[in-house]
Amino acid sequence: MKKGFIAGIVMMLGATAVQAEDIALVAPQMSGGKPLMDAIKARRSMRVFDEKMLEPQVLSDLLWSTWGISSDRGMRVVPTARNQQDIDLYVLQKSGVYLYEAKANVLKQVTDKDLRELMVKGQDFVRKAPIHLLFVTKNKRYGEFHAGSMYQNAGLYCASVGLNCVVRAMYEKEELGKALQLGDGAEVVMSMAIGYPKAK
Numbered sequence: 001m002k003k004g005f006i007a008g009i010v011m012m013l014g015a016t017a018v019q020a021e022d023i024a025l026v027a028p029q030m031s032g033g034k035p036l037m038d039a040i041k042a043r044r045s046m047r048v049f050d051e052k053m054l055e056p057q058v059l060s061d062l063l064w065s066t067w068g069i070s071s072d073r074g075m076r077v078v079p080t081a082r083n084q085q086d087i088d089l090y091v092l093q094k095s096g097v098y099l100y101e102a103k104a105n106v107l108k109q110v111t112d113k114d115l116r117e118l119m120v121k122g123q124d125f126v127r128k129a130p131i132h133l134l135f136v137t138k139n140k141r142y143g144e145f146h147a148g149s150m151y152q153n154a155g156l157y158c159a160s161v162g163l164n165c166v167v168r169a170m171y172e173k174e175e176l177g178k179a180l181q182l183g184d185g186a187e188v189v190m191s192m193a194i195g196y197p198k199a200k
């Protein structure tokens with residue numbers, strides 16, 4: 001009886017069960033920041049970072065702006081062809097690599113390895129960035145468009161709250177794919193390094 005009850009709870013929690021290594025995000029604040037026109041004007045690629053990790057609210061807001069859900073019907077903050085939503089957002093940070101699950105508002109840990117060294121590829125400034133976003137898709141036709149919409153949203157969010165960021169195509173693509181055990185045809189199509197400006 002007790003066993004069945006516990007099994008039932010586990011089944012109910014199902015895919016959204018939060019493991020100890022996962023990061024439960026705080027609720028995103030879906031308002032505030034600079035007005036849109038000011039954020040568009042302020043957006044710039046910046047390559048100097050403070051190593052300090054993003055505050056929990058900032059991380060949650062950044063992820064929501066990039067790939068969050070913005071309607072009761074599960075629509076996203078960016079458009080996708082036929083609304084297939086066939087792109088994944090990963091976060092690389094010191095404590096490992098995580099898949100952003102917008103509905104549960106959780107970062108699911110994929111590995112506890114710090115893979116940020118695979119993001120350097122000759123650009124030393126990148127070592128200071130506390131996080132990288134990875135845009136991973138199987139969609140050969142539109143995947144890069146989807147990633148572009150996402151990194152533009154992320155860039156505007158950064159501009160709106162004063163974070164530094166730069167979109168980057170330079171990373172160890174094959175090694176990352178292997179380390180993340182990406183399935184058939186899935187690839188990292190773009191990345192973005194993000195952090196606070198260097199403290200003075």
Ligand SMILES: Cc1cc2nc3c(=O)[nH]c(=O)nc-3n(C[C@H](O)[C@H](O)[C@H](O)COP(=O)(O)O)c2cc1C
Nearest residue numbers: 043044045046047123166167168169170171190191
């Ligand atoms: C698809 C794409 C790939 C890029 N790859 C890199 C990169 O690997 N490393 C880098 O430092 N900047 C990279 N950039 C940033 C560009 O250098 C930058 O956007 C450009 O110089 C214009 O500057 P702005 O973003 O401040 O307007 C990339 C930008 C785009 C859109």
